[in-house]
Amino acid sequence: MSAIVETAGLTREFTVRDGVRRRRLTAVDDLTVRIEPGEAVGYIGANGAGKSTTIKMLAGILVPTSGTVTTCGLRPVRDRRRLARRIGVVFGQRSQLWWDLPVRESFRILAAIHALPATVERARTEELVERLEMADFLATPVRQLSLGQRMRAEVAAALLHAPRLVILDEPTIGLDVLSKQRLREFLIAMRRTDGTTLLLTTHDMGDVERLCDRVLVVDHGRLAYDGDLAGLGRTTGAERVLVVHLAAPSPDLTGIPVARHLSSEAHGLRQSLAFDAEATTAARVFAAVAERAEILDFTVEEPDIEDVVRRIYAARR
Numbered sequence: 001m002s003a004i005v006e007t008a009g010l011t012r013e014f015t016v017r018d019g020v021r022r023r024r025l026t027a028v029d030d031l032t033v034r035i036e037p038g039e040a041v042g043y044i045g046a047n048g049a050g051k052s053t054t055i056k057m058l059a060g061i062l063v064p065t066s067g068t069v070t071t072c073g074l075r076p077v078r079d080r081r082r083l084a085r086r087i088g089v090v091f092g093q094r095s096q097l098w099w100d101l102p103v104r105e106s107f108r109i110l111a112a113i114h115a116l117p118a119t120v121e122r123a124r125t126e127e128l129v130e131r132l133e134m135a136d137f138l139a140t141p142v143r144q145l146s147l148g149q150r151m152r153a154e155v156a157a158a159l160l161h162a163p164r165l166v167i168l169d170e171p172t173i174g175l176d177v178l179s180k181q182r183l184r185e186f187l188i189a190m191r192r193t194d195g196t197t198l199l200l201t202t203h204d205m206g207d208v209e210r211l212c213d214r215v216l217v218v219d220h221g222r223l224a225y226d227g228d229l230a231g232l233g234r235t236t237g238a239e240r241v242l243v244v245h246l247a248a249p250s251p252d253l254t255g256i257p258v259a260r261h262l263s264s265e266a267h268g269l270r271q272s273l274a275f276d277a278e279a280t281t282a283a284r285v286f287a288a289v290a291e292r293a294e295i296l297d298f299t300v301e302e303p304d305i306e307d308v309v310r311r312i313y314a315a316r317r
C-alpha cells in the first residue's frame with residue numbers, strides 16, 4: 001500500500017536577521033520518513049525544533065528548500081487544493097472557524113468548500129456533533145465558546161470531509177484534564193472506526209502515551225528518534241523502577257547487582273529500586289531482593305516519559 005506521508009531529504013531553510021547580519025537557519029534538515037495508512041504518530045521536539053515547519057510542508061503551506069514530500073499520494077504545494085480534500089489540519093493556536101458565526105454556520109461553509117453532498121453533510125455533522133458532544137453550543141458564535149468547546153469544534157471542522165490524514169498541532173494545549181481526556185477518547189475511537197491516520201505535534205507526553213504507537217523526535221531540525229515509546233525509553237537509558245512492599249521493616253536494599261536503591265518509606269516496608277532494562281530484568285532484581293527480604297507485593301514502573309525526552313534533548317546539546 002502506498003504511504004500516507006513520504007519525505008526524502010526534506011529540508012527547509014530560512015534567512016534570519018542576526019543583528020545587522022543575515023544568516024541561514026535550517027529549520028528542517030534532511031528529513032526522510034514514511035508514515036503508513038492508519039498509523040498514529042507523535043511528532044515531538046523542543047520549541048523551535050522544526051515541527052510546525054515540517055507540518056506546513058506536508059500540508060502544502062510552505063515550499064521546501066530541497067528534498068521531496070508526498071502527502072496522500074499528492075505533491076502538497078502543486079496539488080494543494082486536491083490535498084485539502086484528503087487532509088484535515090488542526091492548529092491549536094489558530095482557528096479555521098468563523099469567529100462571529102454560530103458553530104453550525106462554520107460547518108455549513110466548510111461543507112460547501114469541500115463540496116459535500118447535502119446528505120453526506122447532514123450525516124457527518126450529526127455524527128460529529130454526537131461524538132464530540134457539541135449539541136449545546138451549535139448555535140453559539142465561535143468567539144463565545146470556551147477553549148474546550150472551541151477545540152472540539154475545530155476538530156469537527158477538520159474532520160467534516162472524512163480526511164484520510166489528520167494533522168493536529170498541539171491539540172490539547174491549554175485544555176483542562178476532562179476536556180483533554182474527552183478529546184483523546186474521541187480521537188482513539190475515530191481512528192478505530194475510520195482508520196484515519198493521525199500525526200500530532202505536542203508537548204504533552206500524555207497525548208503521545210494515549211494516542212500514538214509511534215514517536216518521531218526532532219531536534220534542531222533533524223530526526224533524532226523514530227520508533228515506539230518503549231524503545232525511546234531504552235535508547236536514552238532511562239530507568240525502570242521496581243517498587244517492593246516488604247513483610248517486615250527492612251534496612252535499605254543497597255548492593256543489589258545492576259540496581260540502584262532509590263528510596264525507602266515506612267521504615268523500609270516500601271522500597272524503590274531503579275534498574276536499566278538493557279542491563280537486567282525486573283525478574284532478576286526481584287529475585288535478588290527476595291533473597292534478602294520477604295516480598296508481599298510489587299509493581300514495576302516504566303520510565304517517566306518527560307524524563308526520557310529531557311534526556312534526549314540534553315544528550316544532543
Ligand SMILES: Nc1ncnc2c1ncn2[C@@H]1O[C@H](COP(=O)(O)OP(=O)(O)OP(=O)(O)O)[C@@H](O)[C@H]1O
Nearest residue numbers: 014015016027045046047048049050051052053054
Ligand atoms: N517564517 C520563518 N522565518 C524565519 N524563521 C522561521 C520561520 N518559521 C520558523 N522559523 C524558525 O525555524 C525554526 C523551527 O521553527 P518551528 O516553528 O518549525 O519549530 P517548532 O518545533 O514547531 O516549535 P514550537 O514547539 O515552539 O512550535 C525556529 O528556529 C524558528 O525560529
